[in-house]
Amino acid sequence: MFFSVAWLRLPLAVSLLLPALARAHEDSLFTSSVTYCAPPEEILVQQFDVAYFAANSSVSFNISAASVLPNLNVSATLYINVYGMQPLNLTIDICSLFSGALCPLPMYNFTGWDSIPLPSSLDVASRLPGIAYVIPDLEAFAQLTLTEVGTDQVKACVQSTLSNGWSTHQRAVEWTTAAMALLALLGSIWQSVMMDALALMPVRLLDLVYLYQTIAASGLLGLNYPVVYRAFTLNFAWALGLFAAGPSSHVQHSINSMRHLTGGQLADASSGGAVPLVNRKMSPYNVPESANTFLAPAALPRVRLAEGLLARASAAGSAVRVGGDVATVTPESANVLAPGIPIFVNSIGIATANAFVTVFLVGLVYAAVVLAALALAYGAAVALGRTRKGRDSDKLAEFRQEYPAWARAWGLRAASVCVVPVLVFSFYQWTLKDSWLSVLLSVITLLTIAGIVLYSYYLVIRSVVRARSSSTAPAPPPSTVPLTAPYAPHRAWYGALLLAAVLVKALVTAFGSATGLAQAVVFLATDVLVFAALVVLKPYRTRRADVLMGFLAAVRMVASGLLIAFAQSLSLKPIPRVVIGIITAIIFSVAVLVMFFNVFVNMGLWRLLCDALCCARRRRAGDRALASNPSHGSDPSILEKGGASPVSGASGEGEAYREQQ
Structure with a gap:
């Protein structure tokens, strides 16, 4: 059951630090996208917004729809899928809504909105554990199927993905990483003018940008990425x-x-x-292979919501109008986005x-x-x-x-x-x-x-x-x-090896999107060869550079290995894929933090910061020494006679500290 995701809390807590999502947050689930899951021929849906609030177990909704057939009575089946599991699956008696205004369905634009408490018999709170409200980029969707009473024929089907408001794709992360690249650029220009050709900052600038591009490019393969990881890679799309x-x-x-x-x-x-056009077998839908497109409502529990419902409804006019950009996605649709670059860029x-x-x-x-x-x-x-x-x-x-x-x-x-x-x-x-x-x-x-x-x-x-x-x-x-400065003179050709690795990855990314598993395997093999070459050749000028580049090569190698788990042919369950996605994002985030620190050190900002802190400590120590000097409380006759204070040395040192600062 969905309770098994509770063990995600530790990696989740770490991943939440990445996008700096510190803000007030109300536990709720709400609509993030809407698509038809059946051709809109008999019932047209213009708007379908639903939100569930955990605090009072209530549902707010805003629905705008119309029927083009007369005397059409329907029942509604509500199905919720969370990480491939179904915590909620029930049939709602439409005739109990809006004082029977929807029986039969009106042949005009009908708009209804309200917030209603759910019956305690549904026990939705126990079906949706607390982690569903805080895990970033929740993979869940709700499906509303309207079936004709008496014939059980599907007359309309609408799917809405659900969100809780958390995501690893944050504008703050984009601006922070871009600002660090800009800072590295300014430091690189300064060092290239004021120092010799072997200045280190221009080298680290390219390393930093290549790390950004590596993270973004890892989201371009034809894999079934968990939404949390794809959203993370989008933070670095600007580097491409x-x-x-x-x-x-x-x-x-x-x-x-x-x-x-x-x-x-x-x-x-x-x-x-892109989300509305994703294949229903992939994230965030995760529809099981054995699941039917439409659920038979006969065997499901029926719920009447008439009691206590004071919904508001209005008729918008006699003409049927359908607005918005609501896509129709069925198993036979040709508009489904292919995994990889199409989903990433859309x-x-x-x-x-x-x-x-x-x-x-x-x-x-x-x-x-x-x-x-x-x-x-x-x-x-x-x-x-x-x-x-x-x-x-x-x-x-x-x-x-x-x-x-x-x-x-x-x-x-x-x-x-x-x-x-x-x-x-x-x-x-x-x-x-x-x-x-x-x-x-x-x-x-x-x-x-x-x-x-x-x-x-x-x-x-x-x-x-x-x-x-x-x-x-x-x-x-x-x-x-730029091609020779990072390497020892006799290893200056090593950059050509890295260029060849980039070329192989680019070819595989562009031409191998139909086989995501093969792409991931080639990525892993390429990164293993690059790492092995670095360990054997030690091409960089200093041991520290070899260690840093070895660390980054190891990060790429491990991340490429983890990407294999996202291959569609492996059919890994949604929850393990999310865990692996979070772990991969954390590994790349650690690499970015290491490069940030490296940039600060190589620019000399770290030394300035340390000097400032040390000077501040010395100043505070001098002030404490002055404050603890008892000379002000000694016998004044001693000072009048020119006698030395017992702690005059300490006082002198304190004055010396103050004069130095």
Whole structure:
């Protein structure tokens, strides 16, 4: 039964720390999305919002519906699925609602709303344990089936996913991670100007961004992810160039128009998000394989809610109107989103066919910002060089002389950041066979990034090969510093191995979405090989760097191994999948925290913080020494005669501390 999820409380408590969800929260379950589970031919539902409040075991609802058939009497079957289990399954006597206003169903828009206490005989509180109200990204849905009285024919079916208000996808997490990346960027720029080519912050900047991209990319596979983990990976979607878009997004509407004008036939994003279009066998629905689409109401308990019900109802007019973007999803539907990239991008309001073009447009803005920043840096150097201090500054003169190589190095870093999203979404665009313009742009973008990055790797590998055959071989060009700085000189080629691993993962992500298990296995094998190569070769310049990179490689390897549990073919139960999803999110979160701390240390902020704390302790110690000095209470005649106080040394030390601060 659902009580078995109680052992989730410890990992759940830890996972709740990740999105910083500290706010007042009322124990309740409410509608988060609505879909038809049968074609709306005889009964049309415009709105179906339901909320259950645990405090008083009451249900609030807001229903807007209409019938297109005369003299239609129906009964309602309410079915609730929580993590694949059915804590509630009952039939409601429709004729007892609204003083019989729904028997027969009215042939106009009927709207009803109220909050009613549930009969104690239902005992809903015991069926829904307390953890259902606090676990993030609850996987539950309610199904309302209307069957004709007498014939038991299904006349309408509506499914609503339920939420408790908690989620691991939080705007605060997105802004925090982005702010840390921005801070690392500023520190990297400062160190690359003020220090030598082996400055550590530019290296850690790329490591941090690659960690973000790894987390986001782990949600792109064709797996049956628990909602809690998919929501966690969405916090890092911005690192792939994907930013959440609403139904009124002008950018997405422009991309839709461009696609349709250039041969695109795929659907636009649904205003309801991705959840309504998820296959019913997958999260958050978790419908058992043996379950029927519609439940036979005859064998279910019937409940009359007429007693104490003071519902409010209104007729909106004689014409039947159906509003909203309510999708119809049945076992025969062709609009169900495939697992992997389609569900990931539609979860943030981006259509499947718009994914690459969105990344492309973000990349154009990104390239413009990078070029403008490089131009601004050169302009600032020229302007400072014309000042009196600038003309006397050897450091500024050296920077202006080395600016071309410095700018090319930063251009290479900027291109390296784009490798993962460009590879994944360019390859995936080719599988869609949609707009020819989107395909053309993907080819151009891929060739541009490949030309910049691959040529730089060619220069590095050529220098390493020549160095092995001749001790007088020239060093790699200064513009390739981003590829050589992290590694020992004789291991400078190691970056090419990491690039090959990224390429393999991108190919598998884009072209292997039909076999999620194979994708996860290839990810695991790739990460195992990378980890083994790191342990054997020890390619980095220092032992500390080897340890840090080994830790990150181990995190990727363990996370890839855990992803295998999400394969649809394994049919793992929902609760174990949620546990594994939370554990994987925690592992990645620890890695992010480690990188945060590393960035603070390498920027020197940790030392400043420690110095500030130590100075504060010294100041407080000096104040306490002064406060405990008994000289003020000694015989004043001794001081008048120039005698020394018994604790004059302590007093002097206190004054010395104060003078030093």
